[in-house]
Amino acid sequence: MSFLAESLQRIKPSATIAVSDKARALKAAGRDVIGLGAGEPDFDTPDNIKEAAIRAIKAGKTKYTAVDGIPELKAAVAAKFKRENHLDYKTDEISVGTGGKQVLFNALMATLNPGDEVVIPAPYWVSYPEIVALAGATPVTITTTLASGFKISPQALERAITPKTKWVIINSPSNPSGAAFSRAELKALTEVIARHEHVWVLTDDMYEHLTYDGFVFTTPVEIEPALKARTLTLNGVSKAYAMTGWRIGYGAGPAILIKAMAKLQSQSTTNPSSISQWAAVEALNGPQDFIPKNAEVFRQRRDLVVSMLNQADGISCPRPEGAFYVFPSCAGTIGRTTAKGTKLANDEDFVTALLEEEGVAVVHGSAFGLSPFFRISYATSTEALEEACARIQRFCAGLR
Ligand SMILES: Cc1ncc(COP(=O)(O)O)c(C=O)c1O
Numbered sequence: 141m142s143f144l145a146e147s148l149q150r151i152k153p154s155a156t157i158a159v160s161d162k163a164r165a166l167k168a169a170g171r172d173v174i175g176l177g178a179g180e181p182d183f184d185t186p187d188n189i190k191e192a193a194i195r196a197i198k199a200g201k202t203k204y205t206a207v208d209g210i211p212e213l214k215a216a217v218a219a220k221f222k223r224e225n226h227l228d229y230k231t232d233e234i235s236v237g238t239g240g241k242q243v244l245f246n247a248l249m250a251t252l253n254p255g256d257e258v259v260i261p262a263p264y265w266v267s268y269p270e271i272v273a274l275a276g277a278t279p280v281t282i283t284t285t286l287a288s289g290f291k292i293s294p295q296a297l298e299r300a301i302t303p304k305t306k307w308v309i310i311n312s313p314s315n316p317s318g319a320a321f322s323r324a325e326l327k328a329l330t331e332v333i334a335r336h337e338h339v340w341v342l343t344d345d346m347y348e349h350l351t352y353d354g355f356v357f358t359t360p361v362e363i364e365p366a367l368k369a370r371t372l373t374l375n376g377v378s379k380a381y382a383m384t385g386w387r388i389g390y391g392a393g394p395a396i397l398i399k400a401m402a403k404l405q406s407q408s409t410t411n412p413s414s415i416s417q418w419a420a421v422e423a424l425n426g427p428q429d430f431i432p433k434n435a436e437v438f439r440q441r442r443d444l445v446v447s448m449l450n451q452a453d454g455i456s457c458p459r460p461e462g463a464f465y466v467f468p469s470c471a472g473t474i475g476r477t478t479a480k481g482t483k484l485a486n487d488e489d490f491v492t493a494l495l496e497e498e499g500v501a502v503v504h505g506s507a508f509g510l511s512p513f514f515r516i517s518y519a520t521s522t523e524a525l526e527e528a529c530a531r532i533q534r535f536c537a538g539l540r
Contacts, residue, residue, distance in 0.1 A: 151274050155266055192421065193418060208401065210236075212418075220375075227373070234392050237390070238388070240391075242412075243374055246404050251307070251397070256277040256305075263510040269509070281509055283509075306339070309343075311344040313351060313463040317460060318460025318463040323358045326358055329360075330367060334364055341360050349431050352442065355462060377389070383419070388416050468516070470487055473536060487513060491503065
């Protein structure tokens with residue numbers, strides 16, 4: 141019998157973190173590696189936010205705080221929801237955690253029992269099914285296709301919902317596909333969920349500010365106000381404000397859920413870093429003008445990557461609406477043999493050979509529940525992206 145908990149055997153370590161670790165290790169060993177695995181902006185945190193953190197340290201704001209967020213941050217979050225999403229949330233309907241990931245973890249852990257089902261469209265962010273499994277519940281995936289732009293249909297959603305469904309997870313723009321639902325597409329989905337009164341919505345809006353070509357972002361409660369009583373709207377400062385290391389995420393939902401999440405957090409990490417919370421207050425209340433500027437840089441990189449990947453033999457890459465990922469198909473490379481003699485049986489073989497032979501680190505689609513695909517994060521310099529895509533083209537040209 142293992143000393144380790146059985147619950148731990150139900151989950152896998154994060155594949156995206158594993159790829160980043162591997163790329164870092166190869167680089168440290170002197171290899172020329174371009175890492176396109178990490179899901180974080182390469183931009184620096186804006187100075188006004190850093191200065192707010194320094195002020196907080198100097199002012200001695202370095203003690204324990206309220207478990208799920210200082211009142212000033214909850215007020216800034218409420219103002220953000222009002223300003224950007226036209227939603228009204230009170231302080232007891234807002235929870236702040238150590239990253240969006242902890243808020244998600246709290247919500248699922250606080251609500252799931254063995255036997256419960258959580259509907260998750262695939263490809264999905266790696267943490268959704270793993271946290272559901274850790275809670276002893278069952279992830280129910282809805283597989284999408286490249287042809288549908290990696291978007292689920294209302295019919296498929298209807299079929300996936302059972303009396304055991306507790307949550308439906310919506311993530312738009314999506315990690316890993318970058319796909320984002322238009323208002324009409326989201327409305328069709330919220331109509332299905334509205335009919336099933338026992339089903340709650342967990343909408344992960346982490347990439348809200350990273351959309352392109354005039355795309356208009358909407359969130360389920362904005363479209364279907366009746367769902368407010370059973371929706372957790374998750375967001376955070378990590379991606380939009382280039383603050384991944386600060387570890388601040390937040391969610392808004394019914395007070396009963398928020399209270400249960402705080403109870404769980406009070407017995408695990410207590411409050412998120414007091415200093416990071418003050419930085420997040422400045423992020424949300426301070427100037428927002430750099431966000432569209434960063435988004436424009438991301439759009440140019442997306443267009444570069446999509447165009448170069450579509451020139452690689454065996455690769456087909458759609459042009460997503462948002463986030464900083466593309467999710468190309470490598471179906472045309474499967475069954476072929478690399479220049480160095482490795483047979484590619486699946487997308488994991490593809491990414492392993494690409495890293496070993498060309499020094500480009502990407503993440504296999506199977507980690508996100510859909511094969512044969514791979515994910516590229518284009519949140520890195522244009523020069524690095526050009527070089528990485530040229531190497532992918534060379535790798536593909538060498539296939540027999
Ligand atoms: C879809 C999605 N949700 C949530 C998160 C969590 O973000 P945080 O760094 O705030 O925990 C990520 C981070 O990669 C993400 O991609």
